[in-house]
Amino acid sequence: xxxxxxxxxxxxxxxxxxxxxxxxxxxxxxxxxxxxxxxxxxxxxxxxxxxxxxxxxxxxxxxxxxxxxxxxxxxxxxxxxxxxxxxxxxxxxxxxxxxxxxxxxxxxxxxxxxxxxxxxxxxxxxxxxxxxxxxxxxxxxxxxxxxxxxxxxxxxxxxxxxxxxxxxxxxxxxxxxxxxxxxxxxxxxxxxxxxxxxxxxxxxxxxxxxxxxxxxxxxxxxxxxxxxxxxxxxxxxxxxxxxxxxxx
Amino acid sequence: xxxxxxxxxxxxxxxxxxxxxxxxxxxxxxxxxxxxxxxxxxxxxxxxxxxxxxxxxxxxxxxxxxxxxxxxxxxxxxxxxxxxxxxxxxxxxxxxxxxxxxxxxxxxxxxxxxxxxxxxxxxxxxxxxxxxxxxxxxxxxxxxxxxxxxxxxxxxxxxxxxxxxxxxxxxxxxxxxxxxxxxxxxxxxxxxxxxxxxxxxxxxxxxxxxxxxxxxxxxxxxxxxxxxxxxxxxxxxxxxxxxxxxxxxxxxxxxxxxxxxxxxxxxxxxxxxxxxxxxxxxxxxxxxxxxxxxxxxxxxxxxxxxxxxxxxxxxxxxxxxxxxxxxxxxxxxxxxxxxxxxxxxxxxxxxxxxxxxxxxxxxxxxxx
Numbered sequence: 322x323x324x325x326x327x328x329x330x331x332x333x334x335x336x337x338x339x340x341x342x343x344x345x346x347x348x349x350x351x352x353x354x355x356x357x358x359x360x361x362x363x364x365x366x367x368x369x370x371x372x373x374x375x376x377x378x379x380x381x382x383x384x385x386x387x388x389x390x391x392x393x394x395x396x397x398x399x400x401x402x403x404x405x406x407x408x409x410x411x412x413x414x415x416x417x418x419x420x421x422x423x424x425x426x427x428x429x430x431x432x433x434x435x436x437x438x439x440x441x442x443x444x445x446x447x448x449x450x451x452x453x454x455x456x457x458x459x460x461x462x463x464x465x466x467x468x469x470x471x472x473x474x475x476x477x478x479x480x481x482x483x484x485x486x487x488x489x490x491x492x493x494x495x496x497x498x499x500x501x502x503x504x505x506x507x508x509x510x511x512x513x514x515x516x517x518x519x520x521x522x523x524x525x526x527x528x529x530x531x532x533x534x535x536x537x538x539x540x541x542x543x544x545x546x547x548x549x550x551x552x553x554x555x556x557x558x559x560x561x562x563x564x565x566x567x568x569x
Numbered sequence: 570x571x572x573x574x575x576x577x578x579x580x581x582x583x584x585x586x587x588x589x590x591x592x593x594x595x596x597x598x599x600x601x602x603x604x605x606x607x608x609x610x611x612x613x614x615x616x617x618x619x620x621x622x623x624x625x626x627x628x629x630x631x632x633x634x635x636x637x638x639x640x641x642x643x644x645x646x647x648x649x650x651x652x653x654x655x656x657x658x659x660x661x662x663x664x665x666x667x668x669x670x671x672x673x674x675x676x677x678x679x680x681x682x683x684x685x686x687x688x689x690x691x692x693x694x695x696x697x698x699x700x701x702x703x704x705x706x707x708x709x710x711x712x713x714x715x716x717x718x719x720x721x722x723x724x725x726x727x728x729x730x731x732x733x734x735x736x737x738x739x740x741x742x743x744x745x746x747x748x749x750x751x752x753x754x755x756x757x758x759x760x761x762x763x764x765x766x767x768x769x770x771x772x773x774x775x776x777x778x779x780x781x782x783x784x785x786x787x788x789x790x791x792x793x794x795x796x797x798x799x800x801x802x803x804x805x806x807x808x809x810x811x812x813x814x815x816x817x818x819x820x821x822x823x824x825x826x827x828x829x830x831x832x833x834x835x836x837x838x839x840x841x842x843x844x845x846x847x848x849x850x851x852x853x854x855x856x857x858x859x860x861x862x863x864x865x866x867x868x869x870x871x872x873x874x875x876x877x878x879x880x881x882x883x884x885x886x887x888x889x890x891x892x893x894x895x896x897x898x899x900x901x902x903x904x905x906x907x908x909x910x911x912x913x914x915x916x917x918x919x920x921x922x923x924x925x926x927x928x929x930x931x932x933x934x935x936x937x
Contacts, residue, residue, distance in 0.1 A: 375778050397780060405778040409771025415586045416579065427575030428781040456586075473775075482778075 326353045328480055328511045329374065334383035334392075336369050343369040345534040346383065351527075353479070356502060356512045358522050361531030362562045367515045368484065370531070374513070375482055376400055388479045401429075404473035404481035404510075408488055412469050414458030418449055421457055422472055429476035443471050463494030467501060474505050481505065483514040487521065499524050519554040530558060532565050572781050576789035583763065584793055590759065598751045598801050602808045605743040615643040616700055618665040619654065624673035632685075632711050636667070641703045658690055665689045665700045677715075744809045745897035746870030748828070749890040751801050753864050756832050758856035760794050760839030765852040768843075787932070791836045798832040799825070809901075818904030827900065827910070830917055831893040837924040838889075844932050864890040889920050 329351035336344040344366040351357045361367045372378040374387055376396035385392040388402040412421045422440040431439065444453050447467055457465060466486060474481050483502075487495045499521070506512050514525070522528050522542060529539040538545055538561055542554055551557045584590055620636070622629050637644050645663060657663045668686035670676075677683035687704050689697035764787065767773040776786050802825065809815045817824060838860060846852045865871055867885035874885050885891050892913040899905035899913075907914070 377774070377777060400778060400780040403778065405775060407771050407774050409774075411771045411775045413579070413583070413772060414770075416582055420579070420582060424575060424579045425775075425779075428572050428776070428779050430572060430780065 327351065328353050328388050329513065331385040332383055334373060334385050335381050336373060336378065337381040342534050347536050349529055349536060349539060351511055351513060353511055354506055354509050355527065356506050356514065356525045358525030358528035359513060359515045360522055360528055360558065362565055365531040366534040367531055371482055371484060371515065375403060375405055402479050404478040406469050406473040406483050406486050408485040410465055410469065412457050412465060412472065415456060417454050417456055418468060419453045422475065425472045426475050431476060439475060443475065447471060463490050466490055467498055470498065470501055474510055478510065480511040480513060483512065485515055485517060487518065519558060522554045530561050532561055537561050573785060573789055577792050580790060580793040584797065594755060594797055597754065598805050599808065601747045601751060602805060602812065605747055606813050614640055616641060616664045617645055617662060618642050618667065619645050619663050621654065621666060621668045623671045624669040626674040628674035628677055629669040632708060635707050635711060639707060664696065667704065743870065744815060745894050745901060746868060748802065748805050748897055749868055749870065749893050750864055751805065752798050752832055752835055753860050753890060755798050755801055756794055756835030757839040757860045758853060760791060760836055761842040761852040761856050762849050764790050764840065764843035765846055765849050768847060769849060787840055791840065794836060795832055799829065802828045817901050819900035819906065823907060824900045827896050827914065830914065831889065834889045834917055834921040837921055837928055841924050841928045844928055863888045867891055868894040870894055889917060892917050
């Protein structure tokens with residue numbers, strides 16, 4: 322990890338919807354190859370912040386660069402350099418595994434030869450040789466999630482955004498999923514992940530915790546625990562989130 | 570461009586893998602043509618009628634023979650008086666009665682004026698109108714025959730010609746109507762549903778995050794449906810020519826060009842709906858209530874627009890299917906060329922452009 326090389330850099334990034342301030346002046350940096358956990362209770366503004374970073378939503382104020390590109394002016398370049406996996410399962414169920422890989426690779430502009438070798442490699446890595454020609458809808462959820470993640474990094478983005486990627490998945494599959502995340506990070510892909518699971522927060526290099534639209538804590542899990550005098554991330558999160566005024 | 574082809578290919582996978590969609594796509598035009606062509610016809614055949622002949626002269630016999638010879642009527646034998654006629658009507662045994670007065674021929678030849686009473690069971694008004702029309706055209710036919718031989722042709726006979734549809738066949742009316750309906754259904758509803766489906770499943774977000782431009786996402790959704798709709802046009806036309814024996818009088822090329830225009834109108838409508846709605850059910854409901862119903866009501870295909878109250882007539886002008894219906898009817902049945910339908914074409918273009926601009930403006934490139 323090279324702390325000199327921020328791939329995400331925000332400065333007082335803000336999003337307002339009328340009078341409501343969904344994201345309030347958040348400032349942070351994420352470095353290359355880092356696994357950055359983005360935590361917060363429901364309604365804290367995580368998803369809104371993430372959408373701004375992905376170029377899906379225009380900020381109301383503040384600055385940010387993603388992979389060196391400006392969030393206002395260079396959304397096209399940003400889109401080319403990021404991967405995205407949403408909390409909803411986001412592959413086509415009525416397409417086969419191979420067709421899904423080819424389609425998503427295709428819209429990112431991968432060439433035929435590249436697509437062929439990459440899809441081959443991906444299927445072998447996930448051990449899906451027997452399922453390659455099966456419809457994705459027939460796969461168990463855990464496999465779908467792993468496939469969705471692999472597809473989101475198929476075009477070798479510098480950052481991948483994961484929005485609660487392991488919702489509804491059993492603990493064993495979650496561990497396997499995190500093995501994939503580590504593998505991607507070790508290949509130099511920065512991972513920006515939101516999650517509700519505190520054990521997953523422990524897997525991250527650094528985490529930030531959002532409360533009511535602002536970042537209330539930022540650091541390694543170890544730092545945060547000692548700062549707040551807690552033995553677990555659960556405790557840290559609970560202490561911070563207790564003060565929240567918004568929520569469900 | 571390569572990305573575009575990848576996307577269109579994916580859309581075809583979606584369509585071809587969904588049996589229900591396929592069934593609707595290709596089964597519906599066939600089913601509609603068959604239903605409208607053979608079951609829901611407003612042609613009446615072998616209607617049971619009686620002839621009450623008080624005249625029993627040459628003229629009344631001639632007319633009765635002509636009526637008996639037509640395939641529309643089936644004359645019930647047996648003398649009828651007024652009372653029994655009424656009973657037969659009530660029991661539904663007969664649909665129509667023709668009463669010749671005494672001295673029918675004499676009146677006709679000497680006073681140049683004779684009356685025939687035609688009584689129809691109007692509990693089914695459409696049926697009754699059709700039947701009385703048949704009878705009066707047969708009577709007129711006879712009158713004209715008389716006039717040809719008359720030395721003093723001072724008798725004024727209203728001459729009605731049934732333009733384009735001398736046998737009063739139902740097919741010419743419903744084929745263009747079915748075309749408008751099917752295209753509406755396929756292009757509006759299917760396109761709207763397929764875009765909203767991506768929103769619902771979350772794949773739309775993935776597409777919007779990708780470098781593939783949102784406008785292209787929408788366009789590549791429309792292409793497969795344009796293609797499928799054209800296949801539908803072809804299948805409807807082939808059915809109409811070979812099954813219903815209704816030839817296309819005008820140019821096939823013009824017919825396809827106009828159909829393509831109408832399909833594009835429908836696609837922009839479908840895209841418009843998909844932008845405004847968030848769930849497949851809502852999209853389907855709006856397509857059905859907002860598009861299909863007006864198409865049925867205001868295209869002139871089921872109910873004649875001229876008979877509607879003025880406000881409804883005005884409303885009918887914004888229904889694209891009305892103009893398409895006129896265009897198809899003109900080309901298919903009257904064999905009109907472009908010079909006869911350029912106005913309608915222009916109106917369709919205008920509607921398309923309007924919805925295209927509105928869709929484009931309301932389409933948010935960035936998901937807010």
